[in-house]
Amino acid sequence: MLRVALPNKGSLSDAASNMLREAGYRQRSDSKELTLLDAANGVEFFYLRPRDIALYVGEGTLDIGITGRDLLLDSGSAAVEAMQLGFGRSNFRFAARPGELDTLADLTGKRIATSYVGVVERYLAEQGIDARVVHLDGAVETSIQLGVADAIADVVETGSTLKQAGLVIVGDVIMESEAVLISREGAEPKGLTTFRRRLEGVLVARSYLMMDYDIPSDRLEEAIKLTPGLEGPTISPLHREGWVAVRSMVPRAGAQQLMDDLYEIGARAILLTDIHACRL
Numbered sequence: 001m002l003r004v005a006l007p008n009k010g011s012l013s014d015a016a017s018n019m020l021r022e023a024g025y026r027q028r029s030d031s032k033e034l035t036l037l038d039a040a041n042g043v044e045f046f047y048l049r050p051r052d053i054a055l056y057v058g059e060g061t062l063d064i065g066i067t068g069r070d071l072l073l074d075s076g077s078a079a080v081e082a083m084q085l086g087f088g089r090s091n092f093r094f095a096a097r098p099g100e101l102d103t104l105a106d107l108t109g110k111r112i113a114t115s116y117v118g119v120v121e122r123y124l125a126e127q128g129i130d131a132r133v134v135h136l137d138g139a140v141e142t143s144i145q146l147g148v149a150d151a152i153a154d155v156v157e158t159g160s161t162l163k164q165a166g167l168v169i170v171g172d173v174i175m176e177s178e179a180v181l182i183s184r185e186g187a188e189p190k191g192l193t194t195f196r197r198r199l200e201g202v203l204v205a206r207s208y209l210m211m212d213y214d215i216p217s218d219r220l221e222e223a224i225k226l227t228p229g230l231e232g233p234t235i236s237p238l239h240r241e242g243w244v245a246v247r248s249m250v251p252r253a254g255a256q257q258l259m260d261d262l263y264e265i266g267a268r269a270i271l272l273t274d275i276h277a278c279r280l
């Protein structure tokens with residue numbers, strides 16, 4: 001049985017469960033459920049605080065997990081990133097009141113509030129900045145107003161929380177984060193390969209579409225340049241003299257433009273369909 005840690009709440013929770021459902025796994029129907037056995041697929045899910053997931057996986061208590069890259073780094077756990085999952089994207093940044101602190105160097109000697117002490121201390125050390133890190137559990141934006149800190153370091157997604165708190169960004173991006181699959185360095189638990197392949201299938205199904213079209217044979221080479229597919233398009237004979245049918249996976253982004261371009265060079269009956277699942 002592969003033992004998998006999943007976020008029980010927070011920003012990554014629903015997206016992680018949705019991805020697993022798309023990959024054909026059972027998921028809990030009630031957010032109060034703490035564990036769920038998917039016997040048919042040989043997997044047991046444990047719903048845990050996102051912040052604790054790297055610890056369980058690093059210790060080897062659980063085989064793999066889904067968490068944020070920022071939380072993984074912050075934990076200092078021995079777990080390693082096994083795969084990027086393409087959701088829960090955010091940047092980790094410093095912020096302060098406008099006009100007070102302009103550059104990273106201005107943080108010297110200041111108090112920086114954050115829930116990610118590990119990430120912040122590591123970054124400050126790398127950059128050679130000597131500052132005091134104040135550990136808070138959340139809602140760190142308010143700490144400046146309340147006089148507990150001079151600056152904060154936190155997750156920024158849309159930036160609307162910072163704006164509401166009247167804060168502005170200071171310095172460069174500390175780190176880029178997204179949801180990641182984590183495992184223990186060197187460990188290859190039974191079932192991991194299949195689990196990964198299923199998640200990869202979801203990523204491909206989400207970012208590609210299937211395109212079909214008919215084209216005069218003498219324009220085929222030109223068309224193939226536009227739709228090379230992942231391993232080469234399938235070309236089938238058409239019951240029409242001088243024409244062939246082409247089937248190829250195309251990136252979802254830009255697919256409409258691609259249809260226009262194919263039409264321009266003579267393709268007709270151009271169809272786009274969703275891919276529900278895939279194993280490359």
Ligand SMILES: Nc1ncnc2c1ncn2[C@@H]1O[C@H](COP(=O)(O)OP(=O)(O)OP(=O)(O)O)[C@@H](O)[C@H]1O
Nearest residue numbers: 009010011012050068071088089090138155157177
């Ligand atoms: N808008 C966002 N707010 C917070 N975290 C986000 C956001 N977008 C992505 N994330 C990622 O989600 C993870 C944080 O998850 P977590 O569930 O601990 O935070 P949370 O939503 O702030 O939950 P809580 O504050 O209830 O503990 C991090 O990896 C973070 O990068």
Ligand SMILES: O=P(O)(O)OC[C@H]1O[C@H](OP(=O)(O)OP(=O)(O)O)[C@H](O)[C@@H]1O
Nearest residue numbers: 138139140155156157158159160161162
């Ligand atoms: O850039 P934005 O799109 O506004 O998102 C970022 C905000 O969302 C998170 O807070 P959350 O709501 O999880 O509260 P918390 O601070 O208590 O964790 C995070 O800590 C930021 O405050």
Ligand SMILES: [Mg+2]
Nearest residue numbers: 010011138139
């Ligand atoms: Mg939060």
